[in-house]
Amino acid sequence: MEQQKIIEFQASDFEAAWENTPTLVNKKAAEFRLCYICKYHLQKNLAEHLLMNHDGFNWTLDLINAKKPFLQPDNYIAVHLNCVPNRRSLDSRKQIKRVLKTPWKFDESWIEDNSVIDTTKN
Ligand SMILES: [Zn+2]
Numbered sequence: 001m002e003q004q005k006i007i008e009f010q011a012s013d014f015e016a017a018w019e020n021t022p023t024l025v026n027k028k029a030a031e032f033r034l035c036y037i038c039k040y041h042l043q044k045n046l047a048e049h050l051l052m053n054h055d056g057f058n059w060t061l062d063l064i065n066a067k068k069p070f071l072q073p074d075n076y077i078a079v080h081l082n083c084v085p086n087r088r089s090l091d092s093r094k095q096i097k098r099v100l101k102t103p104w105k106f107d108e109s110w111i112e113d114n115s116v117i118d119t120t121k122n
Contacts, residue, residue, distance in 0.1 A: 007071065009049070009061050011049065012073075013061055013073065013076060014047055014049055014061055014076075014078075016073035016074075016076050017061040017062075017073075017076035017077050017078045018033065018044065018047075018078050020064070020073075020074065020076055020077050020078075021033040021034065021035075021036070021042065021077050021078040021079075022034040022036055022096070022099050022100055022104060023104075024041060024104050024105060024106045025103045025104065025105055026105050026106050026108075027041070027106045030044060031043065031044050031045075032044065032106060033078060034099070034104045035059070035078070035079050035080050035083055036077070036079065036092070036095065036096050036099045037079055037080070037083035037086050037087055037088075038080060038082075038083050038086070039099075039104070040080070041106055041107075042059045042078050042079070042080065043057075043059075046058050046059060047059055047060075047078075048060040048061075048081055054081065055081070056080060056081050056082035057080060057081075057082075058080070058081045059078045059079060059080055059081065060078070060079065060080075060081050060084065061076050061077075061078065062076070062077055062078075062079045062084055062087070063075050063076065063077075064076070064077050064091075064092050064093055064096060065090070065091045065092065065093055066090045066091070066092075067090040067091045068091075077092075077096065
């Protein structure tokens with residue numbers, strides 16, 4: 001059996017992934033981004049490496065092009081933990097380019113529906 005390679009990413013790698021992730025027009029890019037797979041928002045403070053509980057809403061670092069799995073910051077992107085197995089192709093460069101062309105908005109009704117406190121409003 002082939003041994004699985006475990007890669008340990010640094011906090012700076014997660015930062016790089018976040019910076020490459022599509023933004024939302026009505027939210028601070030430092031706090032919210034868009035998951036290009038499910039088109040649902042990602043919340044910065046729910047980074048997998050910062051939390052003990054591994055919930056599907058947590059985001060993690062994934063490779064944009066996993067066909068040529070270069071471990072370089074420009075190949076990192078943030079996606080939901082749950083969405084990693086749902087990516088359409090091993091090379092998501094085209095899909096991400098298309099997603100970036102569209103202005104994405106955070107759905108404010110989501111907050112009411114889920115009774116979550118919006119920490120961005122003071
Ligand atoms: Zn997602």
